[in-house]
Amino acid sequence: MTFEGLAFEEVVFEETISPPFPEIPEPIHSIIQVDTPTVGELGILLSRQLILQFTESIHGIPMEEIPADLVNDNLNELLNTLAGRILSGKLAENRLYSLGLPRSGTGSFPQISNPVRYLKFLVGENFLIIALPERFWTPDTWK
Amino acid sequence: MKTILVADDSATARMVIIRCLECVGLQGRSFLEAVNGKEALEKIRVTHVDLLITDINMPVMDGRSLLLGVKSSPKINHIPVFVVTSLGNPAMEIELKRIGAEKVIHKPISPDKLMIALEDFFGKDFASDSQPRFP
Numbered sequence: 001m002t003f004e005g006l007a008f009e010e011v012v013f014e015e016t017i018s019p020p021f022p023e024i025p026e027p028i029h030s031i032i033q034v035d036t037p038t039v040g041e042l043g044i045l046l047s048r049q050l051i052l053q054f055t056e057s058i059h060g061i062p063m064e065e066i067p068a069d070l071v072n073d074n075l076n077e078l079l080n081t082l083a084g085r086i087l088s089g090k091l092a093e094n095r096l097y098s099l100g101l102p103r104s105g106t107g108s109f110p111q112i113s114n115p116v117r118y119l120k121f122l123v124g125e126n127f128l129i130i131a132l133p134e135r136f137w138t139p140d141t142w143k
Numbered sequence: 144m145k146t147i148l149v150a151d152d153s154a155t156a157r158m159v160i161i162r163c164l165e166c167v168g169l170q171g172r173s174f175l176e177a178v179n180g181k182e183a184l185e186k187i188r189v190t191h192v193d194l195l196i197t198d199i200n201m202p203v204m205d206g207r208s209l210l211l212g213v214k215s216s217p218k219i220n221h222i223p224v225f226v227v228t229s230l231g232n233p234a235m236e237i238e239l240k241r242i243g244a245e246k247v248i249h250k251p252i253s254p255d256k257l258m259i260a261l262e263d264f265f266g267k268d269f270a271s272d273s274q275p276r277f278p
Contacts, residue, residue, distance in 0.1 A: 069154075070155070074155045080200060080229050084230050087230075088229075088231050088232045092234075094233070097230065099200055
């Protein structure tokens, strides 16, 4: 996992989970479409406090001074980088790929257009959830 | 004054890239920012730019189109273009270099990655004002 490099935080995989999710205070999410290959949408869900923590680490701005658009921007960039790294690790070396633009919003995950598997990661005493398309585990997706 | 244009739709990414450039010795340079390829091209046409660092995945005009726009124009095709992207596998890197990227750097960016790319392209004295390949 690459979060340590992105947000200076240690992130540890805990378990695969299903909705309903454990309560997340002030949830915020971001979703990105993998256009090529046809994998589907993947996403990230976490508390506003946790993304504020990441944003504070990256920008060096006190939490209370971070504007809302910078929080969304940081979350989108985090997911964009994560998606690229995940795909780079799975794809054959000669395979090109493309991503859509990340879309963030408040609340839990919106309806994701493809079947997904939810992975819970611990970040200190907090946690975040990554939604990965089921096709991610299908070997034919990556050929 | 050497001018470096950073094109990325993410304010976070632009800030991190500029901070990394400062970390590797390019503090004091003039940093311009653009939120997409179209804005970057507009700035390049009216401002002298010595180095373009661009993301790929951007709205309005993506980095690939920006790269093609720069490299197909005789007036600006001398500008070195470093692509910083999360879309980093060998096939993507080959494709970006084929259409003109001087360097491809994979996100998450770090001062070390940037330093290697700068030294490899400009030489060890890339931060010097007399650096010959910095126009």
